Amino acid sequence: MTWSPDLLIIVTLTFLLAGTVKGVIGMALPTVSLGILAATLGLKEAIVLMLVPSFVTNVWQGVIGGNFTILIKRLWGLLAAMLLGTWFGAEALTMTDTSILEALLGVTLIGYGIFGLLTPELPTMKRRERWLSPIVGGATGILAGLTGSTVLPVVPYLQTLGMSRDAFIQAMGICFSTAALGIGIGLTGRSLMPPDLGILSAIGVLPALLGMMVGRVIRVRLSEQRFKQVFFFSVVVLGAYIVARAYIL
Known part of the structure; x- marks a missing residue:
């Protein structure tokens, strides 16, 4: 991909905005960056570009807070299944038509946005956590490997586990960074992470961190x-646009 001034501006402003949103609500950097970059550059390029900023910011979010060891012990089954799921998702990414994947991302964003707007009361799943965590982790990993989106179904699931607000935010950071790591490994192993996009992704870390401070x-x-x-x-509107772009525009 040619590094034109327009490309650098798009990437910089995208991660500045995505970091700002994350600074305000503690999440959604991959969601915002994927949505904008997929709508402007294409899904596969967007997945690669969001990896490094997502990994760095979520590692920071996951480590800080005092619950890291407890959460790793509690969520290890979910995290292991998520890593495995991203491998299968990345494999499917190489064999699936891009328009289908973009539509899937759009539908995922619409579902995530509607869920966020409705904020339904979810039943507690603590008693089912031992066997349900690997299922949720695997499903999240597969969807993440296919679309780059890491929010569903893991975020609603974490909300059912009775965590404190700080532990919940830290758990999201751990899950999102694990998914980003898995996607990166999967794409690299399949030669889907060109060095130029990897470098450009690393450049996106600075505006993302700056955006978090602004947020x-x-x-x-x-x-x-x-x-x-x-x-x-806005996420619902963006998701609808991506679906329309995949099949209509």
């Missing part, structure tokens, strides 16, 4: 509930 400032001045409503509505 933290916004968080103390803005109603988090109102911001989430605007954000999730």
Whole structure:
């Protein structure tokens, strides 16, 4: 891919915005960056470009907070299944038509946005956690390997485990960084991670971190509930656009 000024501007602004959203609500950097980059550059390029910023920011989120060891012991089955799932998902990525994958990403974003807008009360799954975690991890990994999206079904599932807010945010960081690692390994092993895109992905770390700092400032001045409503509505619109782009536009 040619590094044109337009490309650098798109990547920089995308990760600045994605980092800002993550700074406000503690998640959604892959969602925002994937949605915008898939709509402008294509899904496979978007998946590669979001990997390094997603991994770095989520490792930071996952390590800080004091619950890291406890969460690793609790979620190891989910994380192992997620890594395995990303391998199968990345394999399917090489054999599936791009328009189908873009539509799948769009549908995933729409579902995620609607879930966020409705914020339904979910039943607790703590008693089923031992056998349900590997299933959720595997499903999340497969979907992540196919589309790059790491939010479903793992985020709603984590909400059913009765964690504190801090532990929940830290658990999301651990899960998202694990998925990014698995996707990176899967794509590299299948020669789907060109060095030029890998370098450009690394460049995206700086605006992502800057955006996170901006987001933290916004968080103390803005109603988090109102911001989430605007954000999730925007995700639905973006997902609908990606589906339309895949089959209509």
